[in-house]
Amino acid sequence: MKDLFLAAGGCHYTYEQLLKDVGSRGKKCSRIFVKGNEPYQIFVSVVHSLWLDYPVELLDGDFSEEELNKMGIQSADLQPSLIDRRSEHPPSYEDVTALLRPKNWTLSLYTSGTTGRPKKVTHRYDALTRQVKTGSRWENQVWGFAYNPTHMAGLQVFFQAFNNKNPMIYAFGEEQKQLPDLIDHYQITHLSATATYYRNIFPRLQSKVYPGVKRVTFGGEGFDERLSEKMKQTFPHAQIRNVYASTEAGSVFAGNGRTFTLSSSTKDLVKINEHQELLIHHSLVGALENAADVGEWLNTGDVVQEIGENQFVFVSRNSDFINVGGYRVNPLEVEAVLTAVPGVEDAVVKGKKNSVTGNLLTAELVKAADAEEDQVKEAVRKHAADTLQPWKVPRMLTFVEEIRKTRTGKKVRE
Incomplete structure (x- = not known):
């Protein structure tokens, strides 16, 4: 060492x-x-x-x-x-x-x-x-x-x-x-x-x-x-x-x-717009190729929720929300419900194009090694129906060995 x-x-x-x-x-x-x-x-x-x-x-x-x-x-x-x-x-x-x-x-x-x-x-x-x-x-x-x-x-x-x-x-x-x-x-x-x-x-x-x-x-x-x-x-x-x-x-x-608290040195350099998106002052941002398009504030594309003075929680990436019949569904919220089911180790929720609702929700699940697939699927469907609003319940469940990740180690959602 x-x-x-x-x-x-x-x-x-x-x-x-x-x-x-x-x-x-x-x-x-x-x-x-x-x-x-x-x-x-x-x-x-x-x-x-x-x-x-x-x-x-x-x-x-x-x-x-x-x-x-x-x-x-x-x-x-x-x-x-x-x-x-x-x-x-x-x-x-x-x-x-x-x-x-x-x-x-x-x-x-x-x-x-x-x-x-x-x-x-x-x-x-x-x-x-x-x-x-x-x-x-x-x-x-x-x-x-x-x-x-x-x-x-x-x-x-x-x-x-x-x-x-x-x-x-x-x-x-x-x-x-x-x-x-x-x-x-x-x-x-x-x-x-x-x-x-x-x-x-x-x-x-x-x-x-x-x-x-x-x-x-x-x-x-x-x-x-x-x-x-x-x-x-x-x-x-x-x-x-x-x-x-x-x-x-x-x-x-x-x-x-999950709570971020802004310090005295950063509280004036961060703000939240009317769409609940997090904006960061250009003084905290590196030099961008298209700096003229940014202006004074960089829109991070992250949706957050204020929970107190100088405090907020991250909700989701704006681009990750899925439109289902006119409702904006946060996949992170749905995934948190699915992974609460015993036997589910991880989950990713995606949108599947649909001519009626715009999208249907689908979910890929990683189950525990000792869990039975049919039992887990039944438990997931029941828990999701009992916990979530109808448009947030995934219509298709698929089991996978591993959830695909991006170069940065995040879930692939497309």
Whole structure:
């Protein structure tokens, strides 16, 4: 564990190795594109850019050639170039962290592209790290994270860990099945993932208690209160946190549970419009390709509900609502009802086009291994009919082994 920087894919990388690899690079990659999103290579490139203070674009390694072309990026644009200066010795950790107020460095990310062509957003260092905490209190943390390292949530974990010389344990993709062993072996103290990830992995976790985990962070999706209560049984000493972040604005605020409370420094930079959509002031937002279309306030597309002074809860993405016979149905509300049925581990609710009602609701269910399919289906139908208004009850139920996810680990709803 001493000096460990990253454990990923069965490999271990120390901070000493990281800095040696950074110092040995004779070329710079202004566009970081790593097939398969191998986290170590991505983080080496990010640290290299910080050390030499040059701007970079971080591309999802899963982007297809067609997607890259639509973004105006050709294969020749991904080739590294010779650097103007190169140190004879690799930098020390202190050399790099002393430069963490870079003048020229920016990092550009791309939105996931689920609603069209991915859009570029460029951030400065101070904006990306506004929520990073440093000092003796944060020195001995061990971060287990389950995010794509090319997206905002993965970068947030990287900057928090790197600034405190903490180890990171990668548990995304196939490695999520190993999470219980990873927690024990590396003595993970902090976990960060989406609610979908926690639902998928919870059956592997629930047979044990992990007293060493001090914080469990939810991000990227709506908060799941029922799942949170289960997590408290498995992680009895953990604080449950819910982070609101986006590619455009970075990490904006965090809450205990589903409630977000605006601080004195952010309350005037956030507002809710007449459609209950969350707006964020442009001063918190990175430089956008189409900045002229944003104006003073960025519409996040997230529907929220005010519950008190400077307090709100996330309801759903506006684009996720499903029109059923003129009623707007929030799929998260329906999914919460379905997953309350014993034997249902996860669910995703979608709309199926219908000539009469516009859409019919359908649901894909993941059942527990020891549950009988017919019994679960009957119980789901009854509970949904007893709990939900008629237009919110799914008309078709399908069992699946696993719910499909986007590049960022969220449920695919289309």
